Amino acid sequence: MAPNLDSYFQTVDDNAEHFIDRLRKAVAIPSISAEDERRQDVVKMGHFLKAQLEGLGAHVEARPLGKQPHKEHLELPPAIIARYPAQKDEKKRTILVYGHYDVQPANLSDGWNTEPFELSIDDKGRMYGRGSTDDKGPVLGWVNVIESHQKAGVDFPVNLLMCFEGMEEYGSEGLDDFIEAEAKPGKFFADADAVCISDNYWLGTEKPCLTYGLRGCNYYSIEISGPGQDLHSGVFGGTAQEPMTDLVRVMGTLVDTNGDIKIPGIKELVAPVTKEESALYKDIAFTMDNLYESLGSQTSIFSDKENTLMGRWRMPSLSLHGIEGAFSAPGAKTVIPAKVIGKFSIRTVPDMQPEKVDELVFKYVKEQHAKLNSKNKINVSLQHSGKWWVASPKHWNFTAAAKAVEKVWKVKPDLTREGGSIPVTLTFEQATGKNVLLLPMGSSTDAAHSINEKLDRRNYIEGTKLLGAYLHYVAEEPMGEANGA
C-alpha cells in the first residue's frame, strides 16, 4: 500500500522558507573540524542541532568522545544522538540515520564568489555556503521531516534514531568505537532495523540515485634509503647509487597510463562481472561530457560510459600520490635525497581481501627492486586499509527508498556505487548487522570539498520530502527473506 503523503508534501512546500532559514543559521556557524581555533564553533553547531531537535520534542544527548588523538589539549566535539519520538513505539520499525555537522575549511580568499559562511541564493535557486550540501542540508533534512509531520498532523511512521557527528571531515575520530559500543544490546542504537546515510551525491544533476557500494582503499609506502644523509649531486653524482632512481623505477612498474595494474594476481582477486550486472550500466544517467566537465579535461582512460563507470566503481585502480623526502619545492635544488618514500594506493572492490592485496603488493615491489641490483635498502609497508562495501540493492531498505524516490521525483533512481570510501558505512553495517542505504540529497555539481559549495533549493526541499517519504515506505515494505531481510 503506497502511503498517502500529500499533506506531508504540502507542509514541506509551505515551510520551505523556514527550512532555508534553518540552513542559513547552520551555515553561519563555521564548524570547521580541521582547524583547532574553530573547535568552539563545531561544538556550537552541535548544540544548535541539539536545540532544534529538542524544540521538536526529540530525546537528545550530546555524548562526549574524549580527547582528540595527537591533539590532547582539544576535546572532540560531541556525538549528537537522538530518538524521535522520545518514547519508542514498539509497533513501529526503527531506522537509524547518520550525518555530520562539521564542515571543510573555507576562506573567501580561496576563490569563493560569496562569503562561505553566509548562505547566498542566486536566481536559479543555488544556495551557496560551506556545509550547505556536505552535510548540513541533509542533516537538517531529518529535522525538517520531523517538523513537517508535526505541522501536517501526520503520524510519524517509524522510530527514528539519529547519529550526528562533528569530526567527519577530520577522519571521524572517536566515532567507530562509539558506534560499536552503542550498537550492543540495550544501548542506544541496539534496536535499529536498518540504517540510512545521506552524505553522498547524485551521479549527475537530474536523476536521483541510491548507492549500494563503495570501493575500499589500501594505502602503501615504499621507502628506499642509501646514503647517511642528503648528498650534493655535484660531489656524489656518478659515484653513489641514488635512492630516487630506484624509487622512480620501481613506482614506474606498478601501473600504466591506461590504469592497468601491473602487479600479478590483483586482477584475479576481482569478482567477475556477470552479464546481468554488465547490463545495469547502460541505463545509468551519465555521459562522457559529465566526466570531462568534472575532470576539467578530456584526459580519460575510456571513451565510453560503461567502462568509465565500471572503472570508477567496479574495478580496482592504482594511483601514485607523490614522494616524501625528495625535492618538492618550486625552483632548482641539486640534491641527491638520502631517503625517499613513494606513496600509492589501490582502490579495492569485491572480492579483494585487503590482506591478500598487501601480500601481492609487498612481493611484487620487492621483486622489482631486486631486479635493479641496488645496494639501497627498500621497505614497503601498508599505511592504512579500509575495506570495500557493497550492499544488496534488493533489500527492503533499498526497495522502499526506490519507491520514495519515484514518488517524489517521478523517476526510478539509478542504482550506483561510489569510487571513494565512506568508512562509517562499513562501521554501521558491521556494528548493527543491518542493511545500510546511502540516500543522497545533493547533486554532482555541488562541489562538496571545493570552493563555491552549494545545494540547490530544489534538492533541499524535494530531498526533505524524499527523506520523509522513505520513512513511510520503509515502515511498510515487506521484509520477506527473498528481499534480503
Next chain:
Amino acid sequence: MAPNLDSYFQTVDDNAEHFIDRLRKAVAIPSISAEDERRQDVVKMGHFLKAQLEGLGAHVEARPLGKQPHKEHLELPPAIIARYPAQKDEKKRTILVYGHYDVQPANLSDGWNTEPFELSIDDKGRMYGRGSTDDKGPVLGWVNVIESHQKAGVDFPVNLLMCFEGMEEYGSEGLDDFIEAEAKPGKFFADADAVCISDNYWLGTEKPCLTYGLRGCNYYSIEISGPGQDLHSGVFGGTAQEPMTDLVRVMGTLVDTNGDIKIPGIKELVAPVTKEESALYKDIAFTMDNLYESLGSQTSIFSDKENTLMGRWRMPSLSLHGIEGAFSAPGAKTVIPAKVIGKFSIRTVPDMQPEKVDELVFKYVKEQHAKLNSKNKINVSLQHSGKWWVASPKHWNFTAAAKAVEKVWKVKPDLTREGGSIPVTLTFEQATGKNVLLLPMGSSTDAAHSINEKLDRRNYIEGTKLLGAYLHYVAEEPMGEANGA
C-alpha cells in the same frame, strides 16, 4: 731559483695565535647571505675585512652591487676589492685572488656541538665555527700573508689584486657583471696575469691538491599535466589518465641504478679518456673508505678508486632530484595531482656542448612520453645551465702552485677535479682570459655546508704559508709557451 721563504714561514708560525684570533673575530660575525635579517651582518663582515686590509696599507674599495634581484628592498652587500701594495710595482706580476666573506645559515639547534658563531678549538686543533673553512679562513689567509711579509721584512713578490664577495652562498648575485666590467682595459682587474681561488677542499685529509677542472650542470624540468585541478583518487582513480603515472614512467627511463645515462648520444659527447689521463687516477690519495665515510654508507656505484674518481670528475652523471606538485608531506593523502614537475640534472664534462645536451634530452623525453600513448600534455625545459671548466695543469700558474705545495707540505700535490660547479671560476677565466687555479686550504672533512663546520689549525697556518709561497713561486715561474702562457 727556489725562493728563500724561511723567515716568512717563521713569522707565520710566530703569529699563529694572532691569525687564529683574526679568524675568531670573523666567525663571530654571522654574515649569512641567505637570511634577509642578517644582511647587516654581511655588510659588517665586508667592512671588517676592508678595515683589516686598510690596516696593512692596502688600497681597498667597497663597491656597491645594487639592489638584490627579487628582493628589491635589500641592497646587495658590497664587493670588497683591494690592491696590495697600494701602488702597482710595474716590474712584478699581478695575481688576482678571489674569496667570499658570507656564510651558510647555521643554528645551534641544527645539531651543532658548539655555538656556530663562536670559534671553538678542540684538543686536536679542529677549529669549529660557521665560515671557518668556507671561506673566511682562506680569505683571511691572504690578509695573514700580507701581514707576515711586513713583519718578516720580506719584499712582497707580486701585485696582489683581491676580490671578496658577500653573496656566494646565495648565487653570487650581481658578481658576474661586476667581474666582466672590472676585467676590461683600464679597470681594476685588467692587469691580472693569473687568477687563484681558494674556495674548495682537498680530496682527503692528508694530501694537498690543485684543482684544474669542474663539471658543469644542466638542470631540467619535465612538466606533465592533464586534469583541470587535483582529483580525488576514489572518484577518479581508474577513469583518468594520471600525470604522475606518466612522469614516473618517463623519469624511470633516464638513468639506472648504476648511473648509466639512458639518453642516446650523451655518452658520445664525452671526450675520450686517453691512456695518459687514465694513468693519473692511480696515484691520487683517495680510498674507497674515504668515499664510504662521506657517503655515510657503502652504496657506491663502483668498488674501485679509479672508476669512482672518474665517475665524480670526468664522466657525466644524471640525478633525479624530486617532483613538484605531487603529495610530498608525511602521512597519506589520496590525491591525483593534476600537474607534476619532475626535476633532474645532468653534470656535464668536456666536450659536452650544453645546447647539444639540451637537444638530446628534449628529444628523448618527448619520445619516451609519446610511447605511453597518453592524453596528458608534456613540456620539458631547461631551468639553468652552467658549463664545465677545465684548465691546463701544465700552465705556469699550476706549476708554481705545485712547487709551493711541495715546499710547505713536503709532498707533490694531487691534481684533482671537482664534481660540482664553482661558476665564478669560469667567469674569471672568460672575463680575464687568464689561467685560473683552484688552490684549496681546507680538507675533505671540513663539512663546509653542514653542521659542525671546521678548519684544522694546521690547514689554516700551513695554508697561510702556502698562499704566500705560491705568490713567490708564481712571481718567478718561467712563462714559456710550452708552459701554457
